[in-house]
Amino acid sequence: MRKKWIELGMVLMGLVLAGGCSHLHHHQLGDIDSGVVLQGSRFELLVSQVGVNIQEAGDIAKGVARSQQARDQIQAIQGIIALFQMGPRTGNDIYSDTFADHLTDSILERCPTGRISGLSVTRETAKYPIVSGEIVKIVGYCMNEKGIGVL
Amino acid sequence: MNSMLKSCAICTVFAFLTLFFSGCTHLHSVSTTSVPVQRDSKVSVERSRMIVLALNFNNDYVNEMAEDLARQCSQGRVQGILTKHEKVTYFPLLLHQVRVSAQGYCVRPRG
Numbered sequence A: 001m002r003k004k005w006i007e008l009g010m011v012l013m014g015l016v017l018a019g020g021c022s023h024l025h026h027h028q029l030g031d032i033d034s035g036v037v038l039q040g041s042r043f044e045l046l047v048s049q050v051g052v053n054i055q056e057a058g059d060i061a062k063g064v065a066r067s068q069q070a071r072d073q074i075q076a077i078q079g080i081i082a083l084f085q086m087g088p089r090t091g092n093d094i095y096s097d098t099f100a101d102h103l104t105d106s107i108l109e110r111c112p113t114g115r116i117s118g119l120s121v122t123r124e125t126a127k128y129p130i131v132s133g134e135i136v137k138i139v140g141y142c143m144n145e146k147g148i149g150v151l
Numbered sequence B: 001m002n003s004m005l006k007s008c009a010i011c012t013v014f015a016f017l018t019l020f021f022s023g024c025t026h027l028h029s030v031s032t033t034s035v036p037v038q039r040d041s042k043v044s045v046e047r048s049r050m051i052v053l054a055l056n057f058n059n060d061y062v063n064e065m066a067e068d069l070a071r072q073c074s075q076g077r078v079q080g081i082l083t084k085h086e087k088v089t090y091f092p093l094l095l096h097q098v099r100v101s102a103q104g105y106c107v108r109p110r111g
Helices: A002-018 A034-039 A054-064 A068-083 A103-110 B002-021 B065-072
Strands: A021-029 A041-052 A115-127 A131-143 B025-032 B042-052 B077-091 B095-107
Touching: A021 B025, A021 B065, A021 B077, A021 B095, A034 A115, A034 A131, A034 B065, A041 A103, A054 A068, A103 A131, A115 B065, B042 B065, B065 B077, B065 B095
Parallel strands: none
Antiparallel strands: A021 A115, A041 A131, A115 A131, B025 B077, B042 B095, B077 B095
16 A cells, blocks of 8 residues: 555656746847848747657556556556667657648738848747647847837 | 786776776767768757756756757758767766757858
């Protein structure tokens, strides 16, 4: 009984520690036209996809499984899944690789004049227990034809 | 016996040196934009955050980097920007620093 409480406590502590943390994977700056950046309007675009940490889900399932046999089965499934997820990656697995494809169109929608500069692209993960937000964020500056911020 | 003690001491010193000086800095990514011909004026900016126990709730500290570079080159364009993202581990799991630095060239209109 006491062992169960300790296990539950450890799972809860893990959830608290892993909850809501943000992890920066990549940040990139584009060329800067100082006039546009200093006098234009700042805009921010964000797209995200839900990521799933199957390893973490399996660990929690193992923690609450009653029999050793069930734990072994979960372990075997985790091993099989891990074989299919080898290789370099950022963040958790997602189920769409096109979620950031329309970002260039979105930038032009936000700044129809096309006078855009100081674009910075950030790839980050907002980490929660089991799931995560796999985020691509773009910050840029826009100017209209008269040289005034348009947003 | 004496030589054994000496070997142990050397091993211990080696282990400590390995622990303190190897694998402390991790380079996550590097990117660059087109490098201009005019490269006489360099501008740079660096942002970093110390992270304790992997608890970090946002990455907003990198958002103002473009503005900082623009301020350093208010009459021109910043080109050839090399952006570097690295992590420095001070104590594994307990304390690390995430550092993003950018350096480029300020190109001012001639004449």
